[in-house]
Amino acid sequence: MPTIPYIENFSDWVDSFSYHHSITVRFSETDAFGHLNNTNVFVYFEEARIEFLKTLGLMERWMRQESESILVTGDLQCDYLKQVFFDEKLDIYVKVATIGRTSADIHYMAKNEEGDVCFTGRGRIVQVSKQTNRSIAWDDAVKVALTGESIASK
Amino acid sequence: MPTIPYIENFSDWVDSFSYHHSITVRFSETDAFGHLNNTNVFVYFEEARIEFLKTLGLMERWMRQESESILVTGDLQCDYLKQVFFDEKLDIYVKVATIGRTSADIHYMAKNEEGDVCFTGRGRIVQVSKQTNRSIAWDDAVKVALTGESIASK
Amino acid sequence: MPTIPYIENFSDWVDSFSYHHSITVRFSETDAFGHLNNTNVFVYFEEARIEFLKTLGLMERWMRQESESILVTGDLQCDYLKQVFFDEKLDIYVKVATIGRTSADIHYMAKNEEGDVCFTGRGRIVQVSKQTNRSIAWDDAVKVALTGESIASK
Amino acid sequence: MPTIPYIENFSDWVDSFSYHHSITVRFSETDAFGHLNNTNVFVYFEEARIEFLKTLGLMERWMRQESESILVTGDLQCDYLKQVFFDEKLDIYVKVATIGRTSADIHYMAKNEEGDVCFTGRGRIVQVSKQTNRSIAWDDAVKVALTGESIASK
Numbered sequence: 001m002p003t004i005p006y007i008e009n010f011s012d013w014v015d016s017f018s019y020h021h022s023i024t025v026r027f028s029e030t031d032a033f034g035h036l037n038n039t040n041v042f043v044y045f046e047e048a049r050i051e052f053l054k055t056l057g058l059m060e061r062w063m064r065q066e067s068e069s070i071l072v073t074g075d076l077q078c079d080y081l082k083q084v085f086f087d088e089k090l091d092i093y094v095k096v097a098t099i100g101r102t103s104a105d106i107h108y109m110a111k112n113e114e115g116d117v118c119f120t121g122r123g124r125i126v127q128v129s130k131q132t133n134r135s136i137a138w139d140d141a142v143k144v145a146l147t148g149e150s151i152a153s154k
Numbered sequence: 155m156p157t158i159p160y161i162e163n164f165s166d167w168v169d170s171f172s173y174h175h176s177i178t179v180r181f182s183e184t185d186a187f188g189h190l191n192n193t194n195v196f197v198y199f200e201e202a203r204i205e206f207l208k209t210l211g212l213m214e215r216w217m218r219q220e221s222e223s224i225l226v227t228g229d230l231q232c233d234y235l236k237q238v239f240f241d242e243k244l245d246i247y248v249k250v251a252t253i254g255r256t257s258a259d260i261h262y263m264a265k266n267e268e269g270d271v272c273f274t275g276r277g278r279i280v281q282v283s284k285q286t287n288r289s290i291a292w293d294d295a296v297k298v299a300l301t302g303e304s305i306a307s308k
Numbered sequence: 309m310p311t312i313p314y315i316e317n318f319s320d321w322v323d324s325f326s327y328h329h330s331i332t333v334r335f336s337e338t339d340a341f342g343h344l345n346n347t348n349v350f351v352y353f354e355e356a357r358i359e360f361l362k363t364l365g366l367m368e369r370w371m372r373q374e375s376e377s378i379l380v381t382g383d384l385q386c387d388y389l390k391q392v393f394f395d396e397k398l399d400i401y402v403k404v405a406t407i408g409r410t411s412a413d414i415h416y417m418a419k420n421e422e423g424d425v426c427f428t429g430r431g432r433i434v435q436v437s438k439q440t441n442r443s444i445a446w447d448d449a450v451k452v453a454l455t456g457e458s459i460a461s462k
Numbered sequence: 463m464p465t466i467p468y469i470e471n472f473s474d475w476v477d478s479f480s481y482h483h484s485i486t487v488r489f490s491e492t493d494a495f496g497h498l499n500n501t502n503v504f505v506y507f508e509e510a511r512i513e514f515l516k517t518l519g520l521m522e523r524w525m526r527q528e529s530e531s532i533l534v535t536g537d538l539q540c541d542y543l544k545q546v547f548f549d550e551k552l553d554i555y556v557k558v559a560t561i562g563r564t565s566a567d568i569h570y571m572a573k574n575e576e577g578d579v580c581f582t583g584r585g586r587i588v589q590v591s592k593q594t595n596r597s598i599a600w601d602d603a604v605k606v607a608l609t610g611e612s613i614a615s616k
Contacts, residue, residue, distance in 0.1 A: 004537075005467070027358055028193050028351050030186035032240055032525075037182045038535035039508060042501040043336050050335055050395075063394065063494075073500035075466075077539030083595060086186055086371065087358075133545065158383075159313070181512055182505050186371075192381035193350040197490050200347060204489055204549075217340075217548065227346035229312075231385030237441065240525065241512075287391065336499045340492035340548055347490050394494055 004079045006097075006107065006122045014117060017093035017109055019055065021048040025088045036084040041119055042076060045108050048092035049125070056145040062127075069127050069136050074103055076123035084110075084118050096146050102127055102135035104146055158233045160251075160261065160276045168271060171247035171263055173209065175202040179242045190238040195273055196230060199262050202246035203279070210299040216281075223281050223290050228257055230277035238264075238272050250300050256281055256289035258300055312387050314405075314415065314430045322425060325401035325417055327363065329356040333396045344392040349427055350384060353416050356400035357433070364453040370435075377435050377444050382411055384431035392418075392426050404454050410435055410443035412454055466541050468559075468569065468584045476579060479555035479571055481517065483510040487550045498546040503581050504538060507570050510554035511587070518607040524589075531589050531598050536565055538585035546572075546580050558608050564589055564597035566608055 007013045023044050031037040053059040053071075062071045084090065093109040108121035127136045138146070161167045177198050185191040207213040207225075216225045238244065247263040262275040281290045292300070315321045331352050339345040361367040361379075370379045392398065401417040416429040435444045446454070469475045485506050493499040515521040515533075524533045546552065555571040570583040589598045600608070 026351065026355050027185055028191045028354055031181055032184035032186070032188045033532050033534075034186045037508075038538060039182050039501065039504040042504055043334065046336055046499075046501060047334050070495050072495075072545070073542050075539065075541040076500060077537065079537040080535055083534070180505065180509050182508055187378050187380075191354075192384060193347065193354060196347040196350055197488065200345075200490055201488050224341050226341075226391070227388055229385065229387040230346060231383065233383040234381055237380070335493055336501050338494035339489055340494070340496045342494045345490045 004120060006077075007120065013107075014109065017095050017107075019052050019095065020091040020093040020111075021051040022089060022091050023047065025084060025086055025090065027086050030086050034085070036086075036088075038078075038080065041078045041080070041110070041121065044090065044092050044110065045076070045078070045121055045123065048094045048108065049106055052094040058142060058145055061142075068131070069129055072126050072128050074124035074126045076121070078108075078119055078121040080119045082112075082116055082118040084112070089113055090118065097122065099138070099143065099146050101137050104138075158274060160231075161274065167261075168263065171249050171261075173206050173249065174245040174247040174265075175205040176243060176245050177201065179238060179240055179244065181240050184240050188239070190240075190242075192232075192234065195232045195234070195264070195275065198244065198246050198264065199230070199232070199275055199277070202248045202262065203260055206248040212296060212299055215296075222285070223283055226280050226282050228278035228280045230275070232262075232273055232275040234273045236266075236270055236272040238266070243267050244272065251276065253292070253297065253300050255291050258292075312428060314385075315428065321415075322417065325403050325415075327360050327403065328399040328401040328419075329359040330397060330399050331355065333392060333394055333398065335394050338394045342393070344394075344396075346386075346388065349386045349388070349418070349429065352398065352400050352418065353384070353386070353429055353431070356402045356416065357414060360402040366450060366453055369450075376439070377437055380434050380436050382432035382434045384429070386416075386427055386429040388427045390420075390424055390426040392420070396426075397421050398426065405430065407446070407451065407454050409445050412446075466582060468539075469582065475569075476571065479557050479569075481514050481557065482553040482555040482573075483513040484551060484553050485509065487546060487548055487552065489548050492548050496547070498548075498550075500540075500542065503540045503542070503572070503583065506552065506554050506572065507538070507540070507583055507585070510556045510570065511568055514556040520604060520607055523604075530593070531591055534588050534590050536586035536588045538583070540570075540581055540583040542581045544574075544578055544580040546574070551575050552580065559584065561600070561605065561608050563599050566600075 025036050029036055029040040050059055061067060090110045090112055095107050097105040097107045103124050103126040105122060105124050110118045112118050127138060129136050179190050183190055183194040204213055215221060244264045244266055249261050251259040251261045257278050257280040259276060259278050264272045266272050281292060282288060283290050333344050337344055337348040358367055369375060398418045398420055403415050405413040405415045411432050411434040413430060413432050418426045420426050435446060437444050487498050491498055491502040512521055523529060552572045552574055557569050559567040559569045565586050565588040567584060567586050572580045574580050589600060591598050
C-alpha cells in the first residue's frame, strides 16, 4: 500500500466514507498520453465536494449574490494510484475529516467500477469574507451539518 | 481551398487580418487521439478576442464590477483545416468583420509556424444589460474603436 | 425566434430530436460574469455526441489502439439563446442531420429543466486515416447505423 | 507566514528558484466567484513543468510515439495564499527539490507582478513503462540534467 501522509491505515480510511458522487471521464479530459490528464482530478474533487455540500444543505448560502462570504480552497492535493482512461465511471467519495474554526479538512477517494482506488486526495476549504478576504468562523448551523457528517463517516 | 460560408475569397481573407495574439498548445489541451482537442480552439478565440479588445481600450468597461453591461457570445463557429499538436505555437488572428447596432461579427484565423492556416472561425459578440439580459446599443466610443479596426483591416 | 442558418423551422427542428444526454453545469465551467463560459458548450456537445455514438454501437471502433481511422471535427458551431448558470441541469439533444460519403452533419440542442432551448449547434464529423490524415468513406455498418438514426429522428 | 509541509523556511525557499515560466490568467479560467478557479493552478503547474523540462532537453524523449516510457504524476498539491483574478500575469517558478531512483520531487511557486507569492505547490513526477505501467529508473543523462538543476537552484 502506498504511503500517503493524510492516511493512517489505508483500508480503514477506504471504509470511512459514505457519500459518493459519480462521474464519467470525458474524452476532452484525456491527453496525448492516452489517459486522464492529471489536472482534471481536481475538477472531479470540486464537483463532488459541491454535490456533497448540497446534500448537507450548505452550498446555497455561499452561492447567493448577497452572501457576505464565499468558500475558497486553502490547499488541495491528490495522490495518483492507478491510471484512468476515457469513459471510465468513477465514484468520487467525499467526507469531512476534521473541522476547524473557519475551515474544514475534506478527504476524497476515487474508485473505478472494479472497486480499485484510482486516486485519493484531501484539501482544506475556508470560509472567507467577500469584503476583507479574511477567514470567517463557521456559524453553528454549518458546524452542526459538517460535524454530523464528520461523525457519521467515522 | 475549403468552402467556408463566412469566407468569400480565402487568400484575400487571410490577408485582411493585422492583429494577432500568440499561444502555445498546452499538453492538457490535447486528447487521447494525440492532437489538440476540438473544444480548445474556442478557448484560444476567447483569449485572442479579449487581448484584441484590450488593445482597442475596450475590455475594461465590461470587466468593472459596477458596469451595467457585459459582453456575451451570440454565436461562435470554427472550421478545422489541419490537425494541431502539443507544443505548436499558433498565431490567433482577430478582426472585426462587421458592426451592428448592439453586436459585432468577429473573425478568427489560426496560423502555425509554417504559415499554414490550421483553423478559422467567426462569432458575434453582443453587449447585454446585466439587469435585463437584453442587448444594448454600442455607445459612440466603442463604435469608433471597433469601426476603426474594421476599416484598418480591410 | 432567432434566425439560425441550419434551422429552417424552429419548432419542427426542436421536435425532430429523440436522443438526449444530461449534464449538470460544473462550478469550474462558469466564469467571472457569473454564467457558463461560452467555450464549455463544445465540451457538452462532444460528451453528448460520443454518448450518442456509443448507443449506436459506433464509438468503440475509433477508440481502439489498432484502429486505422479516428473521428475528427470538420467544423462546429453554437448559437447561444439563453444564459446558463451554475448547477443547471441541461439535456443535450443530438441527431444526425445528413450523411455524406466520409462525414456526417450532427445537430445539437440544449434544453434546461423549464424546457427552454438555451443553445443550439451543429457540426460535421469526419472519419480520417491515422496514417494519411485523409478522409475515409464510412463502411456500410456505420452508414446503416447513422442513417437509421437519421431517418428515425425525422 | 503560512505553515506549508514542504517548505522549511519560507524566504529561503522563495529565493531557491531560478527558472520561471510566465502565464496570463484566461477569462475562461475564472469562475462565478470572480477569481481564478482552484483547479487551474494545476494546469499552470503542468505547463511550467513541461517548459522547464524542455529547457533541460528532457521532454522530447517522453513525447516520441516510439518512447518506451512516459512521465506521470505521482502526487500533486497546491497551497493557495492569495486570490488571483482575470488577466493577472503570473510567473510560475519551477525547481527540482529532490531526485529519487525513478521519480523526482518538483516544487512550484506563483508570483504576481507585485512580487506576492499567490500559491505554492509540489508534486512527484515518475517515469513509467508504457507496457507495464511500472516505474523505470532514470538513465544517467536524465539524472545529470535533473541533478544539475537541483544543485543550481540551491
